[in-house]
Amino acid sequence: MTTDSSVFETDLATLRRLLGPPREAEGGFVRWTNVELLDGSSGAAVAEAYDTLHHEEVLYHHDAATGLRTIIAIHSTALGPALGGTRWYPYEDAEAALRDVLRLSLAMTAKSAVAGLDLGGGKAAVIGSPADRTPGQLAAYARAVNHLAGRYITTTDVGTTTADLDALSEFTSHIVGTSPERGGSGDTSALTAETVMLGMRAALQVAFGDESLEGRRVVVVGVGKVGGRVARACAAAGASVGVADVWSEGAERLAAEIGADVLDPATAYTEPCDVLSPNALGGVLNEQSIPELRCRVICGAANNQLLRDPEDAELLGEHGILYAPDYVVSAGGVINVAVELDGYSEERARAIAARVYPTTLEILELSERLAISTADAALRRVEHRIAAQVV
Template structure:
């Protein structure tokens, strides 16, 4: 059970936390704005069946903080925020609910700008945009960037190559055995990049439909029944691409991979795991460093000239260089890579944020 005092302390580290309740549509949502030191907060909306409101609050607070660090490390002039809609997207999603959520976003006056996340898609953003100006990740038909998982996966792939170079001395994944846990939107695109570079890929997912799509596209990919089976298998790289908390003490007990690099947010289950990874000689590419491609993609919609996929992809290419810098700082200062990434992001938020203060519309 979540300790309410811990959650309160975590919420107190955020600039703003707002709850929405609209009985007419069934909307129950939370928006957390962690920091606007670098600019307005941009972060996706997660539509998910949480076991409790407390669990949803904990998740949105953790995710919002991660978005601040992600934007800072990616060099964007954006702050960090996140939102969650409590419910089952398969049964509770409706135009009325999404438009009510759009009105909720509008009340923040631009301090928070939403986009897609787990359980939401670009078509949802189009509906939300009928009630608010502050939406990114819309469909291409409405001038948006479309599916942000495309560049999320590309950034993870480039970060994985950089981590491979650090681990084995060459930035190639050819012949490496890569385990991908979660082959939904991002994991599916990542598998394609890996197969194209002649990696040996093994996957798992709780969704039979997701596995069937991957099998149809890449018959050579090996499928295992569970994440537990995947992490216990011989691997060179482990790529968590589902929900958070994927790297815990149990996983570390059996993990043979030399590199951990995936798309999931908040992969480390608790403080101290980052040191355990470093002590075991595992190269960890911090999640918010390598999975910033989607944020870069939707942020490009804010350019006055309009969205350019080529420009966004060029910027996402920089994730490889950022990953190298993080790993080099970690090695130089004898600290875990997660700590090195935090320090780099915090330095930018402090130095640039000092000039800007809290962003107001």
């Protein structure tokens, strides 16, 4: 990261262009409230309580001493403090970082609401390479979190680790996902994979009238922490599993372990199968890819799988593909860290996570009953939850 003051001026000019004049600016902290992108790219609000057009707050901070540049977006605190991870990534510019946190914080509101958590949605981006991160930058970032006075609670995301959270916890209490030694829950991948499997069984029940994986063909794309666990669980349940990952060595090692076959990641999405489980990149379900799919069910942990939501969910339905909304089935991670706020208990976390099966089933059945997309059905669930709280 650079300490050049011109970076601050460039970032500020970009954010003013997109957000208008800030409500306050002092000491390297710049804050906007009731945020709406001025270029109209936020999209149209499609629900009354779950407002997809506005965000409550955006905070930008540049720490001149360390060169830290961060943007934190709070979409909603209607249900409680906004929870969302910190993404430490070498964004091209402040606009790219802003658009990312606005999109992801919106999704976090939906994820917490549909999981039944008393939390809202937030997200943070730090502009820079995690390889260049310094202790001073972590401390500066913690000050930005503290500036929001508990309205935002952070945790891990791309480019941040449990060790980073442990370091941040020296400077802020508005944090979850630290190591068990620090009173946190540690790695959330196990519970995330568990809720994906619960969602998958619910989707199989709706699609085939039988939730069993025995004899089913499952293609898992992305076999990192979560995807690898999903592949193992499917194989253990009797499914024929194909795995694909850009890290071919990892895919080959996992395939040898569980008796799966290795697929080319460039063509894995079009592999004939009963279940396609995306666990890597977002935006993979779109106008170009959907007509090429040869699956009956889609259920995975990758965030924002639909490039256009809900339009691409409607297109999936037109092609006879049952899509289990990703933020519904991947809720295990946020559930795991949310439980920390009252003192972590694995038993309590798993009990809340178990709700994902009936929730997914209800959403998919509502979609069928009302002849609407599964994305629209999930949105109704989110809207109902938030509306009930704000009335």
